[in-house]
Each structure stands twice: as structure tokens, then as C-alpha cells.
Amino acid sequence: MFVIFCLMIAMISSLVGIVAKVMGDVFPELKQYQSKIQEIIAEEEASFGRTLVKGIEKFKKAAQDVQGTTISGQACTEAFILWDTYGFPIDLTQLMAEERGLTVDVEGFNIAMEEARQKARSARSKVVGESIVMDADATSELHKNGVATTNDSYKFIWNQEHESVVKAIYTGSEFIEIAPDVADIGIVLESTSFYAEKGGQIYDTGSIEGSFGSFIVNNVQVYGGFVLHIGSVNGGKGLYVGDKVTCKVDYDRRSLIAPNHTCTHMLNFALREVLGDHVDQKGSIVLPEKLRFDFSHGKPVHPEDLKKIESIVNQQITDELDVYANEIYPDPVRVVSIGRKVEDLLQDPDNKEWLSISTELCGGTHISNTREAKSFALLSEEGIAKGVRRITAVTTECAFKALELASSMSAEISEASKSEGSLLEKKVAALKSKIDAAAIPAALKADLRTKISQLEVRMVFCGSLNFFCNTSDQDGIRKLKKKIAEENVQKAVKAAIDVATIAASEGKTFCITQVDVGLDTAAVREAVLKVLEQQGLPIMVFSTDETLNKAVVYAGVPNTSPKNGQVVLEWLNEVMKPLKGKGGGGKNGIAQDQGSDASCLGEAMDIAAKFASLKL
Structure with a gap:
């Protein structure tokens, strides 16, 4: 059964063509991206196969230790760790146990899972005023107490104080009627002008003030429609449920966030313009100091394309385009468009002109005109997962x-x-x-x-x-570097062989020499290997870079002694002391290190000779 299961898993990618044929008319993207879908599934199958191999080995070990016919809770805990860390399913553990005539202590596995869930809840619980979490039980209690979800529509209004009422005070574990001074707590208001973190945009900060004093807001989250303002009471008398308060958002901070959010929209548009329609947003983070945007793309973006993407965003800023937002009914969603009103789009939805502007569903806060972003600088582009790239950028003064x-x-x-x-x-x-x-x-x-x-x-x-x-030909540069590297190897090998030959003719039992190849470790290593091969002498080769005051050292001891690896490391470590080595390493009788003080080369070579005279 287990083998059949594995074969079934391995067949999934081969079914993509059939699914695309059967359902492609309803979901045309199946046909459009069929080869890409098949490739991704095949890679996931291979990854899952590697997980299975690890799981099988762990299962075998657990099964060998079984007393009786039941895999114990302790073994199940190991299976749980494998499931939790590597995604190895518990039902596979049960299947493999059944084939060996064993049963699995599922109850023990469930206990381990519950313990992990409790740890996760604890990790999410109150942590210095920033991580209070309201779970489903907490939001259910608010509903039972007749508390309505928070009206947060005022978050789109800028530079205005907002009057509201405290509806609940939450400690992270229970609701209370009064918040003590300097307590890390969360409060729920009837309505709010604070933006709660979602959609990749960071939360607002500021203060909530009233006759009690002030409540410093350092985090805002939303749970089941209830906006939780997290912070601490600062002075005055206690804050009570039912108190009238005034929301004072830090709009200076938000004015740094908004340009970054609007520019994620313009960046998304530019990416599709330059790279193609296959680009889909995979995530984003919008902070005061930067923006980060994850998108689907199968390979690194060429620097020339990065220039084009950056240029498109900056052109939209230069064009001083108005930014529009409107809520569309029924099933209200907020649409943000740049350069044309949302109403215009709705009146003529088939107009091809709309393909030339950015239009997205978004509940975040934005600038009113692209000129407020001032400038856009794309700082980095990197891969974060198979088929997913990440861009980090800045705007305004940071750009x-x-x-x-x-x-x-x-x-x-x-x-x-x-x-x-x-x-x-x-x-x-x-x-x-x-x-x-x-x-x-x-x-x-x-x-x-x-x-x-x-x-x-x-x-x-x-x-x-x-x-x-002074060539700008990158291919020429690579060829030239390769040529120089080859010449360095020839130079280092010849110098070391010449010295080793003389040492052998004089009856010496070791060889120490310096070559002139800078910090070219490959060349120095090759010199050591050639001496060991041709002369069979213990050898240490030094090379330095006087400009950087650094030295590279390789040592080799023939494998005639079973302890040659230990001896060569002892030899190297003694020599590297005056050179201020980083800590050498190696194997098979070869060891290497680099030092940051080449001025002590003479002392190091003397130590090398003394050590070799005594122990080699």
C-alpha cells in the first residue's frame, strides 16, 4: 500500500495535461501556463520524495525500538516532529506501521500536536505591548456581549482627529473594565481612524486621548472585524470601558508609508509591462522606510530590465498622476487606480486604454498624487523561492x-x-x-x-x-581572468617544484617556500599537490598580498602516516599565529588558512622550519 501511495504521488504532474484539457475552457490559465504548472508540480513531487526518504529512515528507527505491537507516544512524538518540520504526514506513518503488523499511538501523536499548538499560542500571546492576539474565543465573547465590529472607514481620512468610545479592554487573556496605568493592553473602539496592519501595509501608530490621560498606540491589528489598538496607558486616571476618547494618528509617519504603498502598485504595473503578463503579486510589505514586493518570475531580472522597471515608476511620478480610490458595490471592495478615475473605468470596462494604467483592489492608505512619492529607487532583486522573486525599493528622501x-x-x-x-x-x-x-x-x-x-x-x-x-567586454574580462589564473598555477607549481627538487637532492625531509601569486588560493594549493605527488615531501607554501597585508598558506603532508591530517593541522596552526590566521582547516593531509598580517611572514617561515625539523 505504501509503495502504491508513493507511485500515486509521483503521477500527479503527469495528470496536468488531462486537467488542462478537461477544465481549460473554464480556467484558461491552465492551458496558458500548462508547462509551468507541470514543472512546479514535478519539483514539488521531487521535494516530497526527499521528505519521504527522511521519514522512512526515522520510522525504521522508531519501529526497531518498539516493545510489543504499538508504536509508542514517544515514537509518535518523533513522527510529529517530522510532520511539523518536514511535512511528513502521520497517515503515512500509520500506513507503514500497518505493513509491519504494528499500530500507531494516534492519541500520543495528537497530544504532541496539541502541545505544539499551545506553544504557538503562547508565542503569540502578550509580549511587551506588541503581540496581543484575540483568538476566535475572544471575538466570540465580544459578539455575545453585544459589541459591534469596529467601524474603521475613518482610516482613509487624513490629518483629522477622530472621536470615539472605548468598547472593550483586553489583556491578552481576558476582558477587563479598567486599564491600569503603564499596562501593556489592547483596546477596542466603536470606530477608529487608525489603520490596522493588513494587505502588507504596516499599522498606524499615535495616541488615543481622553480625560484619563493618553494611551500610546504602538501596534494596531484586526481580528474578526474588531480593531485592536495595542499599547499602554500613560499617566492620568484609569481608562474605563465606555470612556469617550480622541484618536490621534501619527500622520507624519503615515506620510512615509503611503508613498511606498502607492509605489508598490506602480511597481506591479511596471513589472508586467517589462516582464510580461505572467507576473503575479505573491506578497508585499509596506513600511515607513522601504517597500518590498514579491512576484512570480522564473529567473533573475536582468539589470537592463531593472532600469526599465525603475524608469516606468519614476515616469509615473514625474507625470504627477492623481490617485483615485472608490468602493464598488455590491459586495464592497475598494479599487485604487492611478491616472484615471475609477468611475471612468466602470463606464467603459472594455476600453484598451485601461491596460496602460495601474488599477488594483486595495484597502490601504495612499498618496493623492504620484508627485508625493518624489522619486523611486529599486535597491535589490533576488530569488526567495522557486519561481518567486523579491524587489526591495525606497521612495521620497530615501530614494x-x-x-x-x-x-x-x-x-x-x-x-x-x-x-x-x-x-x-x-x-x-x-x-x-x-x-x-x-x-x-x-x-x-x-x-x-x-x-x-x-x-x-x-x-x-x-x-x-x-x-x-581598459576593456568593457565582459566576456573578454572573464577570458583574461581565466588566463591569469592559469598562469598563476604554472608559476606557483614551477617555483615549488624547483625548491622541492633542490631540497630532496640535499637530503632534506621537508620543503618550505614562498611563491608570488598574491591571494590566489587555487594556485597555491596546486603547488602543494604537485610537490606531494612528484617528490613526496612535506611542504608548506606561502603567498602574500603586500597591498592588503594578507597571506595565504597551504601545507601538505604525505599520506604515509595515518596521522598526517592531524600533523599538518598542528603545523599550520603554529605557523599562522604570527600571521593572525582565521583558523585553518583541511583534510586528507592538506590544510589551508589565511592571515591578516603578512608583515610577519619571515617569523612564520622560521616557525614552519623549526616545527618541521622536530616533527616531520
């Missing part, structure tokens, strides 16, 4: 700062290009790290990295071949 920083770095590269030799090497090394960490537009970062690569080629080519190279 200006990102552009200014990119411009400043470009100027630094231009200035560095005027340098030569060791000074150029120092500047390039510093700029590489600086660019990698910089919050600058991704497309501009790619351009800056290309310029740095050109400087690296010029630097390496000049140093190795005494030839000036």
Missing part, C-alpha cells in the same frame, strides 16, 4: 539619498582610476566592499561593479603582464 550615494561612488571609481600600482589595489579593494554594502539602485550597482571589474583587469593585467587593459 534621493540612494541616488546621491550611487553618484558619489561613481565619482570615487573615476578618481581611483587615476591611480596606479598598490594605491589602485587598495582603492579597488575598499570600493568593492563599499559597493556591496551600499543601499543604491540595483541597476546602478551592477554598472559600478562592471567599472570595478574593469579596474581589476587593468590592475592584474598591468601587474602580471605589464600591459594596460
